[in-house]
Amino acid sequence: MDKPIHEEIASRRTFAIISHPDAGKTTITEKLLYFGGAIRDAGTVKGKKSGKFATSDWMEIEKQRGISVTSSVMQFDYDGKRVNILDTPGHEDFSEDTYRTLMAVDAAVMMVDSAKGIEPQTIKLFKVCRMRGIPIFTFINKMDRQGKEPLELMEELEEVLGIQSYAMNWPIGMGKEFLGIYDRFNNRVEQVRVDDDKRFLAINEDGGLAEPHPMMETSYYKQALEDVLLLNEAGNDFDEEKIAIGELTPVFFGSALTNFGVQTFLETFLQFSPPPQPRITKDKTEIDPYSEEFSGFIFKIQANMNPMHRDRIAFVRIVSGAFERGMTVTVPRISRTFKLTQTTQFLADDREIVEEAVAGDIIGLHDTGNYQIGDTVIGGKSNFLFDALPQFTPELFVRVTAKNVMKSKHFHKGILQLVQEGAIQYYRTLHTEEVLLGAVGQLQFEVFEHRMKNEYNVEVRMEHVGSKVARWIVNEGDVKESMAGQRAMLVKDRHDKRVFLFENDFAMRWFHDKYPEIELYSQL
């Protein structure tokens, strides 16, 4: 490493981009990688869908879906900072891994489509970030298209998500009439469709453009100026402390596709996003990123890179110290040590063997089935466990059986291991002991089915029982089975806790009205 370790650690910026599908996450990621010099052409990230990796032997689902481990973590350098972007897949790829990835970052960028506003998947991912109290930066995208009024979008942030907002910049027009942005933070106007040397226009003390400019005659400019005045008077103040704890989100308007406002966003983001943050252990000790001893936790396991072997990659977020290839680590859960020789680091278009990495970085450990999601790994003599990763409320459920009843032993063994690993959630009906599996995304079922066949040699039959609203019970003793009625099921989770699976929100509200004394709660 070029710098002393503490400087290396302080230079890390590890974040995820959260959004609803199609808001422009891939597009902005490409632009960021491009600025970081990690790719030569914006357009490479989507290359995964054009069959670029077709020769690799990763599991079928990966190929079909174009998910690739290389795009799980992308790393580049910018302005003396080393940036790690962790991918949070959307669409059908959405799974508990998507949520867990948010446990491994220090900040989040929330992409919003200016025409659509806050969408369902954004809300879900936002909640997880909010629970962690990490800084959230908002990029309102597609300003080159006609969208909602900017003030309306700001209101939506506050009302739908309940987060205060501060507009770092403000659009001047939109769609075909998008002239640029009024950059409140850098005190300048950034113009669209001009040569680079004319890009920035200075603002004088009264808030208007310093030099005469044709733009000043447009209604868009006048409107923007009026809006900015309003924000200055009635809007929230810029407050770094509130940003740091995720109470206030700095908002940037721009257009990822036309690459407008992205670089300014990146630079401001890097200025305010935090370096690696400490993590809490089970016994509530704080592990400082700068402490010498290497430690980290596994937040994701990606299975079957090669179907001929059962190998997987366990993704480790390094919490403290430095990793060196060949080092020995302990996994306290199973009291075992491993020599880390096969480790991977992730770049935009390649996997590379990693030699060194520090707190804030993500490394991939080659796993032959030893690791579990949530595992702590430690490089020194200490013995502690990081706080458990939260459990997420599943929404989709299947009833699962082995196609061949003779395989029932393997079936149960396989399920047990995959459940322990955190790949899927496990429930049983109360008397009949039927197995139900729960997931937050369809992909989890497909991976489950695939792994049962390939790793445990069991073909499974899965029958969809549809989406359900799962709620746990505060005082289980007060609940009788008959309360479930026609529109709910009472089942057990893997810790034998009772869970109601309601058909829908309506059924849940009906239950609330009928049994107001029964207190229910959801996982995250």
Ligand code: GDP
């Ligand atoms: P993701 O699903 O969030 O990764 O979204 P993509 O980055 O794949 O973008 C979805 C679609 O929106 C694509 O057709 C993009 O070209 C388009 N798109 C992304 N950013 C912009 C933008 O700033 N303006 C416009 N007009 N289209 C955009």
